[in-house]
Amino acid sequence: MDVTVSLSRSFADEHGPIGFPRGFPLDRERDFDDRRIPSLSPGLRRDACSDHPVDADGIPPANILSRYYAENFFGVRLAHSLMERSGLGTEGNFPNYLTTIDFWNLCLDNIKLNNDEGQGCTPQPLPLSTWGMIFSAVNQMDTIGSGLKRFADLVPLIPSNVLVKIGRSPERVMIHYSRAGEASERGDRYLEIIALVFHCILLWGSAAPIEIDQLSLSSLLDDRDGSPLAGLTDDIDRHGTGLTVSYSKAVLDLPLGVRKYQSPPHHETTTFLELAARIRQQGGRRQSATVEKLRPLLLRGPLSQQQAADRMGISVATLQRRLARSGTSFRLISQEMRCEKLLSLLRTTANLDDIAFDLGFSDRRSLWRACQQWLGMSPTEYRNAHMS
Numbered sequence: 001m002d003v004t005v006s007l008s009r010s011f012a013d014e015h016g017p018i019g020f021p022r023g024f025p026l027d028r029e030r031d032f033d034d035r036r037i038p039s040l041s042p043g044l045r046r047d048a049c050s051d052h053p054v055d056a057d058g059i060p061p062a063n064i065l066s067r068y069y070a071e072n073f074f075g076v077r078l079a080h081s082l083m084e085r086s087g088l089g090t091e092g093n094f095p096n097y098l099t100t101i102d103f104w105n106l107c108l109d110n111i112k113l114n115n116d117e118g119q120g121c122t123p124q125p126l127p128l129s130t131w132g133m134i135f136s137a138v139n140q141m142d143t144i145g146s147g148l149k150r151f152a153d154l155v156p157l158i159p160s161n162v163l164v165k166i167g168r169s170p171e172r173v174m175i176h177y178s179r180a181g182e183a184s185e186r187g188d189r190y191l192e193i194i195a196l197v198f199h200c201i202l203l204w205g206s207a208a209p210i211e212i213d214q215l216s217l218s219s220l221l222d223d224r225d226g227s228p229l230a231g232l233t234d235d236i237d238r239h240g241t242g243l244t245v246s247y248s249k250a251v252l253d254l255p256l257g258v259r260k261y262q263s264p265p266h267h268e269t270t271t272f273l274e275l276a277a278r279i280r281q282q283g284g285r286r287q288s289a290t291v292e293k294l295r296p297l298l299l300r301g302p303l304s305q306q307q308a309a310d311r312m313g314i315s316v317a318t319l320q321r322r323l324a325r326s327g328t329s330f331r332l333i334s335q336e337m338r339c340e341k342l343l344s345l346l347r348t349t350a351n352l353d354d355i356a357f358d359l360g361f362s363d364r365r366s367l368w369r370a371c372q373q374w375l376g377m378s379p380t381e382y383r384n385a386h387m388s
Contacts, residue, residue, distance in 0.1 A: 054224070057223075057224075058224040059223045059224055059226075060097060060224070060226045062226075062230040062231025062279045063099055063100050063101075063231060063276060063279045064097050064098070064099060064100070064226055065097065065098050065099075065100060065103050065225065065226040065227075065228070066096065066097055066098075066224065066225040066226055067079075067094055067095060067096050067097065067098060068225055069098075069103070069189065069225040069226060070082075070083070070098060070103060070106060072185055072186055072189065072225075073119070073121075073186060073189045073190070074106070074110065074119070074120065075120065078110070078120070079106070080094060082106045082109055082110060083098075083106065085109060086102065086105060086106060086109065088102060097226075099276075100226075100228050100276055100279070101273065101276050101340065101344065103228065104228075104269070104272055104276075104344065105343065105344055105347055107119060107193065108265065108269070108344070108347035108348060109347060111128060111265075112128075112347065115127050115128055117129075117130050117131050118160060118190075119190060119193070121186055121187055121189075121190035122159060122160045122161055122162075122190075123159055123160075123161055124159045126158060126159070126160060128349075129264055130158050130160075131158075131194075131197070131264070132261075132264030132265070134151065134154045134155065134157075134158070135197075135198070135201045135261055135264060135268075136261050136262075136264070137150060137154055138150050138151050138154070138201065138205070138256070139201065139204075139205040139256055139257050139260070139261040140256075140257060141256050141257070142255065142256065142257075143252065143253055143254060143255055143256060144202060144206060144210075144251050144252055144253070144254045144255075144256055145173075145252035145253065146256075147202070147205070147256045148166050148173065148175065148252075149166060151164060151166075151175075151198065152164040152165060152166050161179045161180045161181060161187075162177065162178075162179060162190075162191065162194060163177070163178045163179065163180060164176070164177055165178075168249065170249075171248065171249060172213055172214070172246045172247060172248060172249060173246070173247050173248075173249050173251065173252055174244050174245070174246045174247075175195070175198070175244065175245045175246075175247075176242060176243075176244045177191040177194060177195050177242050177243050177244070177245075178191070178241065178242035179191065179242065183218075183220060183241035183242070184220070185220050185221060188218035188220050188221055188241060188242065188243070189221065191218070191242055191243055192217070192218075192221075192227055192228055192229055192243060193228060195229060195243055195245050196228045196229055196272070197265075197268050197272075199212065199229075199232070199245065200267075200268040200271040200272050200275070201261070201267075201268055201271075202251075202256075203271050203275075204259055204261065204267045204268065204270075204271045205256045205257060205258065205259060205261060206251075206254045206255065206256055206258055207258040207259050208251075208254050208258075210247065210251055210254070211232075211233070211247075211248075212229075212232045212233040212245055212246065212247060213233060213235065213246045213247055213248055214233060214235040214236075214244075214245075214246040215229055215232065215233055215235065215236045215237075215243065215244070215245060215246070216236075216237055216238070216239050216240075216243060216244040216246075217229070217236060217237070217238045217239075217243050218238065218240070218241050218242060218243055219238045219239055219240060219241070220241055221238070223238070229243075229245075230279075231278075231279035232275070232279070263348070263349070263350050263351070263354060264348075264349075265348050265349075266345065266348045266349070266350035266354065266355075269344050269345060269347075269348055270341075270345070270358065273299055273340070273341055273344060274296065274299050274300055277295050277296040277299045277337075278296055290312075290319065290322040290323060290326065291323070291326055291328065291333065293312055294308060294312070294319075294323075294330075294333055295333065295337060297311055297312070298333065298334055298337040298338075299337050299340075299341065301358075301360070302334075302338075302359065302360025303334075305319065305320075305330045308330065335374075338359050338360070338370070339374045341358070341359060342355070342359060342370070342371070342374070342375075343375075345358065345359075346379055346382050346383055347383075352364045352367060352379055355367060355379070364379075367379060
């Protein structure tokens with residue numbers, strides 16, 4: 001069966017006809033600023049980047065977004081509620097800046113709480129796994145070239161108002177994202193999120209180090225608020241509305257499906273965390289060179305101290321000595337990276353056995369013990385707390 005027909009039927013079976021998800025009236029007013037979410041008891045408090053990490057022009061580092069970015073995207077009330085749930089502050093005391101990982105986690109929380117992958121930015125809610133069906137279909141294609149065509153063909157099948165066009169030049173292939181109707185800041189921020197997620201899908205499915213050559217972002221948005229896509233290329237400008245992501249034409253022949261797409265949004269979250277670690281290393285808050293090299297290695301997968309030292313081309317003794325000079329240790333950094341990854345993966349619907357494997361635990365009992373130690377609650381309790 002053609003995958004387009006299959007996608008249309010599966011969406012209709014699960015959510016009603018395309019464009020009309022079951023359970024949502026067609027004239028439903030969607031003002032997310034007025035949606036109240038009860039606060040949670042405080043779990044593990046994560047510190048946001050509450051200082052003012054900007055350059056002389058007021059532009060934050062590549063791994064930082066302004067609080068306004070989140071407030072404009074979610075709506076002020078919902079943004080504050082989500083930040084409070086995540087331990088990022090309380091009313092009247094929210095940080096001026098968030099890390100991109102914090103923002104990604106807020107998006108995951110909002111999807112789970114409201115069952116809406118549209119994040120309140122689409123004409124109708126997009127139930128969980130709506131985008132996942134498209135990404136799964138794309139990942140079944142033989143090459144990135146055929147995957148891009150399939151992506152552009154399938155996006156109109158969901159009521160997102162997102163439009164995707166694929167263009168080519170002698171040297172590049174371009175993915176242009178736009179929205180039907182009047183352009184807006186909020187809508188163009190949603191396009192940034194979709195473009196980032198799809199980039200992660202290509203990285204996951206190809207298992208290749210695909211690089212973005214050029215980004216053309218919306219002129220409706222301000223550099224001083226940052227962008228989740230910043231740091232993925234040095235060639236960034238702002239022009240018009242929507243956005244365009246350009247890759248070298250060489251990526252078109254890369255195979256897809258090298259890694260199966262089976263657990264949304266687990267795979268894209270894992271990939272995003274690796275990207276975020278690299279961006280932080282390149283342009284975020286600077287740490288020692290040894291720490292900056294070690295963090296991305298640990299985020300890709302569990303390593304022993306010997307394995308990490310080997311990959312860095314130094315001895316274990318040298319690694320220990322350099323980390324000690326920075327006031328830390330291999331064990332502390334390893335635990336920090338695992339905890340950071342755990343917090344994001346528990347916000348997905350990934351199986352706990354898969355999360356345990358990703359974090360290097362032998363079984364889910366070891367994961368349970370780590371959660372109790374790091375979060376003060378079990379994995380299930382943490383998930384329930386972020387879904388209630």
